[in-house]
Amino acid sequence: DQQVKQNSPSLSVQEGRISILNCDYTNSMFDYFLWYKKYPAEGPTFLISISSIKDKNEDGRFTVFLNKSAKHLSLHIVPSQPGDSAVYFCAASRGSGNTGKLIFGQGTTLQVKP
């Protein structure tokens, strides 16, 4: 039972354009969502997060949107740069009662072409 899903294994965009990475979840108890960027053989690097009380959070070129009714979140990267090429994971957690446990999607490999 995969509670967090990233249905697109890969995405290719041109430098300077927008990258949109999508993530769906099934557990309505999730109240905190995070995006991580990962290179092979390295640990995930935290990018941006959003609490379930918000529907949008922005940090520089990165914006995360949360649609609770659809149980869907997306990460927008504008403009995309070649250095953004990596695997992107979305993760979800519940608040109290399920501490320290992140549920990850399977990841989306983003390639930004110069």
Added chain:
Amino acid sequence: KAGVTQTPRYLIKTRGQQVTLSCSPISGHRSVSWYQQTPGQGLQFLFEYFSETQRNKGNFPGRFSGRQFSNSRSEMNVSTLELGDSALYLCASSSGQGSADTQYFGPGTRLTVL
């Protein structure tokens, strides 16, 4: 602040042996979570420690165990290694408090079981 550190970075063991991995969290963080990443299963939660107590546990066999010391450093132990234990083991640290608690990951330990 220094980030999360993990030692060793690479490890080769044979079936039946045991292994201990170490994680030093970000200064001031009291929670350490451990994850296993494999190509087939993705990133999966092993367990979380907070103030020297295991607070949460994933669906892994009892061969996987951990502990946390008073300085918040944590160790993970895998006994009777199997070929399927070959993976990237990641630890993450966080404050361990509040629902919007962001985890920051170390570089991981690559374990190969022959």
